[in-house]
Amino acid sequence: MGGARSFSYMPGPRPLPLLGNSWRFALNRKPWRTRALDVTLWSLRALAGAGGAAKVAKLFGHPDLVFPFCAEETARVYRREDAMPHRAVAPCLRHYKQELRKDFFGDEPGLIGVHGEVWWRFRSRVTKHVVAPEAARASVPELDAVTTEFVHRMEGLIDEKRELPKDFQTELYKWALECVGAWALGTRLGCLNEDDAAAKEIIRCIHGFFHSVPELELSAPLWRLYPTPAYNTYVEALDAFRSLCLNRLTDKGVCAKIAQTSGEKVAAILALDLLLVGVDTTAAAAASTFYLLAKNGRVQNRLHKELDKNLPQDRVLTSKDLDRLPYLRACIKEALRIKPVILGNGRCLQSDTVISGYQVPKGSHIVFPHYIMSNEERYFPSPASYVPERWLKDHVDQQAGGRGACPYSQGKEAEENEVGAGAHARAVWLRQRETGIHPFASLPFGFGRRMCIGKRFAETELQLLLARTFHRYIVSWQHDDLTYSVTPTYIPNEPLQFTLQPRR
Ligand code: HEM
Numbered sequence: 001m002g003g004a005r006s007f008s009y010m011p012g013p014r015p016l017p018l019l020g021n022s023w024r025f026a027l028n029r030k031p032w033r034t035r036a037l038d039v040t041l042w043s044l045r046a047l048a049g050a051g052g053a054a055k056v057a058k059l060f061g062h063p064d065l066v067f068p069f070c071a072e073e074t075a076r077v078y079r080r081e082d083a084m085p086h087r088a089v090a091p092c093l094r095h096y097k098q099e100l101r102k103d104f105f106g107d108e109p110g111l112i113g114v115h116g117e118v119w120w121r122f123r124s125r126v127t128k129h130v131v132a133p134e135a136a137r138a139s140v141p142e143l144d145a146v147t148t149e150f151v152h153r154m155e156g157l158i159d160e161k162r163e164l165p166k167d168f169q170t171e172l173y174k175w176a177l178e179c180v181g182a183w184a185l186g187t188r189l190g191c192l193n194e195d196d197a198a199a200k201e202i203i204r205c206i207h208g209f210f211h212s213v214p215e216l217e218l219s220a221p222l223w224r225l226y227p228t229p230a231y232n233t234y235v236e237a238l239d240a241f242r243s244l245c246l247n248r249l250t251d252k253g254v255c256a257k258i259a260q261t262s263g264e265k266v267a268a269i270l271a272l273d274l275l276l277v278g279v280d281t282t283a284a285a286a287a288s289t290f291y292l293l294a295k296n297g298r299v300q301n302r303l304h305k306e307l308d309k310n311l312p313q314d315r316v317l318t319s320k321d322l323d324r325l326p327y328l329r330a331c332i333k334e335a336l337r338i339k340p341v342i343l344g345n346g347r348c349l350q351s352d353t354v355i356s357g358y359q360v361p362k363g364s365h366i367v368f369p370h371y372i373m374s375n376e377e378r379y380f381p382s383p384a385s386y387v388p389e390r391w392l393k394d395h396v397d398q399q400a401g402g403r404g405a406c407p408y409s410q411g412k413e414a415e416e417n418e419v420g421a422g423a424h425a426r427a428v429w430l431r432q433r434e435t436g437i438h439p440f441a442s443l444p445f446g447f448g449r450r451m452c453i454g455k456r457f458a459e460t461e462l463q464l465l466l467a468r469t470f471h472r473y474i475v476s477w478q479h480d481d482l483t484y485s486v487t488p489t490y491i492p493n494e495p496l497q498f499t500l501q502p503r504r
Contacts, residue, residue, distance in 0.1 A: 068355050084116050098113075175286075258270055306326075306328060342370070
């Protein structure tokens with residue numbers, strides 16, 4: 001720690017005597033609003049200045065928060081984390097698993113809201129089956145069937161102006177839920193079918209769950225004092241999901257393999273975790289990618305071309321078909337860069353550490369603000385521009401048959417009559433190539449031993465949804481720009497009324 005400055009010198013909002021910094025969030029005024037943490041993060045970024053880190057100290061009942069706004073520091077801290085990284089989120093889920101329903105979960109509470117030895121044991125048991133590339137690849141035909149059904153359903157939801165309904169976000173939840181059910185439990189939950197009574201109940205619970213989470217996780221924790229309505233809804237939903245996972249486990253799906261090796265209870269607990277964090281995240285990513293594609297004709301055109309060339313007609317897709325869609329993958333990466341679903345990933349420091357030249361004490365919570373870094377000019381030139389080509393260096397090299405060739409050298413943009421957008425994208429691509437992409441500047445799925453266990457699966461389902469939708473439709477956006485809130489996922493506030501015009 002020699003040479004490092006004391007933690008007290010790290011910039012941050014000044015705490016008041018007795019009230020600390022909690023009063024700022026209690027007043028709920030910008031930039032200190034839990035639903036607008038994007039604004040909070042930008043303001044902390046400004047405070048951090050060239051030093052590169054800021055803190056929010058003295059929050060009631062909460063360790064000090066430290067924000068390193070630097071990809072290099074992020075890499076250093078992540079890389080030295082120990083075997084059992086501690087990510088402090090979901091206090092209400094922790095309460096549910098380890099207090100309220102302790103009798104059921106016992107010493108196998110799963111992954112979310114769980115730490116230390118107990119987390120490590122569970123993750124070691126399940127990782128192999130869930131993270132293996134084959135786990136996602138093998139499920140492509142099944143997920144394609146769900147997604148094709150969903151795209152047909154979308155056609156039925158479109159109004160006379162060819163706009164999707166105001167509650168399209170809920171429709172995305174249903175699609176994501178159905179995908180997780182098919183993948184994890186090996187069964188169809190029926191969420192895309194209006195007449196299925198059991199599915200209606202699941203949808204009611206998922207609605208209740210996602211509406212109660214923001215209040216329980218982001219507002220003052222009154223539920224610790226008495227059972228608030230949001231708390232009751234939350235517990236009812238979790239109880240229902242728990243029974244669902246126990247009752248609908250089949251001999252197919254990822255969890256079936258875990259049932260064989262570790263027993264049905266472990267499999268059901270894993271399924272519950274996958275269901276709880278695998279629905280709103282993917283639905284939010286789908287919404288943002290739809291939106292960015294709808295607003296960027298040039299990118300959508302290029303995607304249409306890739307899909308027309310490589311997507312087979314009239315048969316179920318396999319993982320090999322998805323391998324032939326690199327531009328689609330870049331579209332998703334670029335969307336998660338501009339609008340990451342989780343704005344900042346957290347770790348609780350297990351030992352005293354120097355961060356950005358300050359001595360940060362053990363127990364502090366580090367929040368890696370990926371959202372800020374992935375939207376900063378120094379890491380991503382013209383950060384607000386949606387240019388999937390940034391991610392395509394290798395692919396471009398191969399396609400163009402020489403290192404450093406530019407994806408626009410064929411004059412494609414002129415053909416598409418989008419010369420201006422093409423020229424800008426080309427300039428961004430060149431500047432990005434000069435800057436390079438720091439591997440820790442955009443980490444939408446986190447990093448290391450606690451990294452998202454559903455990453456490959458999420459990418460697969462997103463690829464399928466976007467491939468199927470954009471192959472069939474031109475998607476446009478006819479409304480004012482969307483605004484976003486933290487719920488805790490980063491999702492649009494306004495209804496997702498995309499316009500869908502058939503392509504042929
Ligand atoms: C685009 C969609 C998704 C995004 C952006 C996302 C992002 C994340 C992030 C940032 C973390 C924390 C990682 C860390 O601490 O380093 C995480 C953890 C996790 N994710 Fe995802 N996720 C997505 C989809 C999914 C899906 C579809 C599933 C399951 C079906 C899933 C299951 C999990 C689980 C179980 C954890 C906890 C892992 C642990 O603590 O050991 N996620 N996710």
